[in-house]
Amino acid sequence: MSGEHLSNIPMTHREIAQAALRATVGSATIDSIRPIPGGVSGALVYRVTAGGRRYVLRMEGLASPLRNPHQYTSMRIAAQAGIAPRLHHVDEVARVAVMDFIVEQPLNTYPGGPHALAQALGDMLRRLQATPRFGRFVEYPEIVARLWAHVCRTNLFAPGVLDAHTQRLADLRGAYTWNSDEAVSSHNDILPRNLLFDGERLWLVDWESAYCNDPVVDMATMLDNFAPSPELEEVLLQAWLGHPPDRSLRDRLELMRALTRLFYAGVQFSAVATAARLVPDTDLSAPTLAEFQQALRDGRLAPDALETRHLLGKMYLAAFFTGEKPPGLPPPISAFQVMGTAEA
Incomplete structure (x- = not known):
C-alpha cells in the first residue's frame, strides 16, 4: 500500500x-x-x-x-x-x-418530491424498527440531561441565563413515561447529513448513536428535519404507522421533539465550548431562519465558524422553549447558504 x-x-x-x-x-x-x-x-x-x-x-x-x-x-x-x-x-x-461509498444526489431531486420523500422516510423507519433489536444503552432523556449539564458547566453563558431551560428539561423528564419493553432499533440521529439518496433509493449512514430506544425518538427528529408542513408531517406519520397516530402518541411526539431540540442545541454549544470564550453570553435572542440564511449570504456569518454554530444552538434552544420548529441541520451548515440562495 x-x-x-x-x-x-x-x-x-x-x-x-x-x-x-x-x-x-x-x-x-x-x-x-x-x-x-x-x-x-x-x-x-x-x-x-x-x-x-x-x-x-x-x-x-x-x-x-x-x-x-x-x-x-x-x-x-x-x-x-x-x-x-x-x-x-x-x-x-x-x-x-x-x-x-454512496454517490450522493441532492434530496430535493427525489422522484415525486417532498411527498414521496416523506413516504419513503416513514417506510424506512418502519423497516428499521422491525429489525432485530439493537443493544440497550442510556435512555434518551438521560442522554439529553447529561449533555445539557455539560453545556451548563462550560461557562458559555452567564450564571442564571439557562435556568429556565434547565427547569423545562426537568419538567419534561418528570412528564416522560414509556414502557421500555416497547423499545426498538433506533438510529437516534436521522438528520439530512446522515441520509443519502443515490438517485434511486435512500440510505442511512453514521450509526455511532444507534441503539435500542423509544420508537418516537427517530420520528421526532424526522418530523423536524423532513416535514416542513403539517401535511407532510401527516404523510410521514401515516407511512411510519400505517394509520394516523392517536392523541396519546401525538403528545409523546411533542414531548420528544422538545427533548431532541435541546439535544441538538447542546451539540452545537458543546462544539463552541471547545474554544475559549472571554465573556459568558447573557443574550439568548436567536435569529429567524430567514435572517440566519441572509447573514450567510451576505458574508456576515461564515458557514463553519464557531459563532455560526453558537447562533444555531440558540435557534434550537428557542425551539425547545417555544415549541416552534428548529432550523434543521443540513449537510453541512454551509448548505443554509445554498438553500437561502435557491429561495431568494
Whole structure:
C-alpha cells in the first residue's frame, strides 16, 4: 500500500487503516484515499478507490464518555436489512469499518418530491424498527440531561441565563413515561447529513448513536428535519404507522421533539465550548431562519465558524422553549447558504 496514499491519514491511525483496507480489497491496488469532510462526530472518514470500486473508510476519533458500545452491531443489522450501505469490514476493537461509498444526489431531486420523500422516510423507519433489536444503552432523556449539564458547566453563558431551560428539561423528564419493553432499533440521529439518496433509493449512514430506544425518538427528529408542513408531517406519520397516530402518541411526539431540540442545541454549544470564550453570553435572542440564511449570504456569518454554530444552538434552544420548529441541520451548515440562495 502506497505511503503516498496513507499520507492523508494521521500517523496514529495508519496501521488501523492499512489493516482494514487490506482485509477489504486484498491485493488490489489502492488508487486514492481522500478525506470526506463535513462530519461532526470527530471520526476520520475517507473515500477509498481500489480495484475499480469506491469505499468509505471510517475510523473513530477519541472516545467520549457517552460512547455507544452497540454501534457496530447496529450497523451490521441495518446493512443486512438494506438500510445502511453494505459493510465490507468491521473491527470493533480497532473501532474501524469499511463500507460501500454512496454517490450522493441532492434530496430535493427525489422522484415525486417532498411527498414521496416523506413516504419513503416513514417506510424506512418502519423497516428499521422491525429489525432485530439493537443493544440497550442510556435512555434518551438521560442522554439529553447529561449533555445539557455539560453545556451548563462550560461557562458559555452567564450564571442564571439557562435556568429556565434547565427547569423545562426537568419538567419534561418528570412528564416522560414509556414502557421500555416497547423499545426498538433506533438510529437516534436521522438528520439530512446522515441520509443519502443515490438517485434511486435512500440510505442511512453514521450509526455511532444507534441503539435500542423509544420508537418516537427517530420520528421526532424526522418530523423536524423532513416535514416542513403539517401535511407532510401527516404523510410521514401515516407511512411510519400505517394509520394516523392517536392523541396519546401525538403528545409523546411533542414531548420528544422538545427533548431532541435541546439535544441538538447542546451539540452545537458543546462544539463552541471547545474554544475559549472571554465573556459568558447573557443574550439568548436567536435569529429567524430567514435572517440566519441572509447573514450567510451576505458574508456576515461564515458557514463553519464557531459563532455560526453558537447562533444555531440558540435557534434550537428557542425551539425547545417555544415549541416552534428548529432550523434543521443540513449537510453541512454551509448548505443554509445554498438553500437561502435557491429561495431568494
